[in-house]
Amino acid sequence: MEATAQTTMTIETIDRQRRYVQEQKEKGNGLGVVFADAFLRGMRDLGYKNPAWALAEMMDNAFQAAAGSVAIRFGFERGNKTEVKPDFVAICDDGNGMIPEMIGYAVRWGGTDREGDRKGFGRYGYGLPSSAVSLAKRYTVYSKPRDGEWHAVTVDIDELAAAASDLKKTEALLSPRPATLPEWLLQAPKGDDALDLNSLKSGTVILLEDLDRLRSMGGWIKAESLRTKLLQHFGVIYRHWIPERRIVVDGRGAQSVDPLFLMEHARFSTRLQYVRNAWRHASWRLRLPAERPGGCESVPRCCPRIFSMPIRCSTEWRPSPS
Numbered sequence: 001m002e003a004t005a006q007t008t009m010t011i012e013t014i015d016r017q018r019r020y021v022q023e024q025k026e027k028g029n030g031l032g033v034v035f036a037d038a039f040l041r042g043m044r045d046l047g048y049k050n051p052a053w054a055l056a057e058m059m060d061n062a063f064q065a066a067a068g069s070v071a072i073r074f075g076f077e078r079g080n081k082t083e084v085k086p087d088f089v090a091i092c093d094d095g096n097g098m099i100p101e102m103i104g105y106a107v108r109w110g111g112t113d114r115e116g117d118r119k120g121f122g123r124y125g126y127g128l129p130s131s132a133v134s135l136a137k138r139y140t141v142y143s144k145p146r147d148g149e150w151h152a153v154t155v156d157i158d159e160l161a162a163a164a165s166d167l168k169k170t171e172a173l174l175s176p177r178p179a180t181l182p183e184w185l186l187q188a189p190k191g192d193d194a195l196d197l198n199s200l201k202s203g204t205v206i207l208l209e210d211l212d213r214l215r216s217m218g219g220w221i222k223a224e225s226l227r228t229k230l231l232q233h234f235g236v237i238y239r240h241w242i243p244e245r246r247i248v249v250d251g252r253g254a255q256s257v258d259p260l261f262l263m264e265h266a267r268f269s270t271r272l273q274y275v276r277n278a279w280r281h282a283s284w285r286l287r288l289p290a291e292r293p294g295g296c297e298s299v300p301r302c303c304p305r306i307f308s309m310p311i312r313c314s315t316e317w318r319p320s321p322s
């Protein structure tokens with residue numbers, strides 16, 4: 001019985017291999033080192049822990065391009081009356097931008113002008129395309145270098161997969177074209193968002209247009225929860241960069257979030273009076289005598305900082321007086 005099952009499985013496997021090889025040959029354009037269509041499908045599943053980590057790839061790129069401001073904006077189709085869930089997400093920065101040809105390279109896996117670089121965030125040329133396709137099936141990269149005009153490349157995963165074994169078609173699809181930004185991005189920004197894309201000297205906009213993956217992630221797709229989660233996440237990972245570099249999500253500025261409450265400008269720092277009391281108190285109690293070589297006694301000061309997570313500024317809690 002078992003032998004029969006094994007034989008069947010083996011025959012099926014070989015038959016499947018034959019069919020597969022035949023299908024690939026019929027595509028008829030020769031083989032590169034990867035099967036581009038399968039690669040594209042696979043890269044969509046490359047595991048970012050959550051959308052905030054994926055979008056952080058684009059923030060890294062913006063900051064590495066010397067952006068002073070990065071604004072994440074949510075866009076809505078005309079028919080989306082409730083505007084509860086965004087139809088588009090745009091990551092806009094006022095960094096150095098890209099020359100047109102570079103946009104076409106940047107959307108390709110491995111396309112980078114800083115290969116192997118150890119000084120900044122990026123070095124592999126995978127961040128932009130991987131993060132974009134992990135959230136959206138279709139996206140456009142617009143960019144404008146200083147003294148240049150806006151150009152764009154649109155990546156549509158279905159179109160690219162269909163053209164995968166045809167280099168000429170792929171190249172045509174990923175060629176930069178002169179472009180204007182969508183109208184909704186040129187309108188006056190709201191809230192803390194002060195990035196005026198009409199007058200930008202240089203910069204980049206990555207517009208995620210078909211958010212098929214984001215839509216399927218419960219807890220992330222509603223504008224309000226997306227904004228809250230992104231502000232929290234960016235507040236932690238870019239806490240040393242804020243406020244010199246501005247991060248705004250859907251009109252709200254990100255504030256540094258320091259898990260150790262050590263940064264004066266970080267969120268909740270104004271509500272830390274109890275922690276400060278505890279700190280002073282504890283540092284007084286923890287003066288530890290120690291022997292120095294030569295017999296001279298010194299008193300090193302130990303200044304622990306006490307905090308709780310999440311912090312509760314309860315009026316009932318006070319540092320003990322003893």
Ligand SMILES: Nc1ncnc2c1ncn2[C@@H]1O[C@H](COP(=O)(O)OP(=O)(O)OP(=O)(O)O)[C@@H](O)[C@H]1O
Binds near residue numbers: 123
């Ligand atoms: N916002 C941006 N502004 C200017 N250039 C950008 C921007 N985003 C991407 N680029 C350009 O596109 C290239 C590809 O970006 P990508 O994130 O894929 O790779 P990387 O940052 O070089 O490396 P890594 O895979 O480690 O992130 C970058 O090397 C950079 O030249």
Ligand SMILES: [Mg+2]
Binds near residue numbers: 060121126
């Ligand atoms: Mg990168």
